[in-house]
Amino acid sequence: DAGVIQSPRHEVTEMGQEVTLRCKPISGHNSLFWYRQTMMRGLELLIYFNNNVPIDDSGMPEDRFSAKMPNASFSTLKIQPSEPRDSAVYFCASNRGGIEAFFGQGTRLTVV
Amino acid sequence: GQQVMQIPQYQHVQEGEDFTTYCNSSTTLSNIQWYKQRPGGHPVFLIQLVKSGEVKKQKRLTFQFGEAKKNSSLHITATQTTDVGTYFCAGQSPGTGNQFYFGTGTSLTVIP
Numbered sequence: 001d002a003g004v005i006q007s008p009r010h011e012v013t014e015m016g017q018e019v020t021l022r023c024k025p026i027s028g029h030n031s032l033f034w035y036r037q038t039m040m041r042g043l044e045l046l047i048y049f050n051n052n053v054p055i056d057d058s059g060m061p062e063d064r065f066s067a068k069m070p071n072a073s074f075s076t077l078k079i080q081p082s083e084p085r086d087s088a089v090y091f092c093a094s095n096r097g098g099i100e101a102f103f104g105q106g107t108r109l110t111v112v
Numbered sequence: 113g114q115q116v117m118q119i120p121q122y123q124h125v126q127e128g129e130d131f132t133t134y135c136n137s138s139t140t141l142s143n144i145q146w147y148k149q150r151p152g153g154h155p156v157f158l159i160q161l162v163k164s165g166e167v168k169k170q171k172r173l174t175f176q177f178g179e180a181k182k183n184s185s186l187h188i189t190a191t192q193t194t195d196v197g198t199y200f201c202a203g204q205s206p207g208t209g210n211q212f213y214f215g216t217g218t219s220l221t222v223i224p
Contacts, residue, residue: 031210043155043200043214056211091154098210100145100157101202 006092006104013111018080021107024073025094033101034067034077035091043091049075082111115139116203118215126223131191133218135184135201142206144177144184149217150197158186191222 005024013019025032034046047057049069057067064083069075079086089108093101115138125131135144143162147155159168161177161184168175174187184201198219202212 033211035214042216045211045213048211050210093155095210098143098204100160101155101212103154103156106154 004092004094004102004104006090006107008107009105011107011109013082013109015083015111016081017111018078019082019086019109019111021077021090021092021109023075023077023092023104025075025092026102027073029094029096029102030072031095031098032069032075033093033095034075035093035103036088037091037106038088046077079109082109084111087111116201116213116215118199118201118218120218121216122219122221124221124223125191127193128190131188131195131220133186133199133201133220135186135203135215137182137203139182139205141181141203143204144181145202145204145212146175146184146186147200147202147214148197149200153197155200155214188220191220193222193224196220196222 007022030051032049036044036046044059046059047067048055052069065079067077087110089106091103091106093103095101118135143160145160146158148158149155159175164181165179166177172189176185188195198217200217201215204212
């Protein structure tokens with residue numbers, strides 16, 4: 001298995017632009033997580049899907065952030081409009097049955 | 113939300129010295145996982161502890177889950193330069209679903 005696949009690996013965008021991050025979980029995994037990592041705040045859980053349904057989105061910073069999982073093999077995290085404080089590494093992770101989470105390589109987002 | 117704190121935030125050790133990081137949760141956990149993140153990399157699962165007072169070993173690494181299931185520790189004996197990275201604990205609370213809340217992490221530097 002190729003593992004959790006995220007794209008793009010790096011994204012540089014101007015403030016105010018829309019940014020879409022993509023994730024393909026490991027086949028057969030029924031849970032998907034989006035995390036944001038910064039030096040100041042560490043690894044923050046943004047949203048968690050189970051069987052494609054959003055279960056807990058209490059970590060989503062504000063209405064500018066939205067996440068979807070249209071099917072078991074694809075999820076997106078969208079930021080519109082983006083702001084410099086959104087600059088971070090965004091990780092997608094998946095697992096099955098509450099056991100170990102497998103992380104993707106991450107997307108390093110820079111908003112200038 | 114759930115608070116998972118780790119101490120210390122940073123630790124520098126001479127190669128060959130021991131290292132310990134401590135994880136404390138504000139709530140009782142159903143289980144706890146430990147992850148390692150190398151510089152520039154993504155978190156990689158190390159182990160999961162489920163039972164109160166459980167102790168598990170992986171070569172030079174010893175993991176412990178507290179009796180009250182609110183704290184945990186990771187001890188590395190005789191550190192090596194390959195141990196460099198940030199160690200995270202991640203807790204899962206009963207009845208809250210499959211999501212894990214990551215601790216603040218301990219960054220380990222090993223001086224050759």
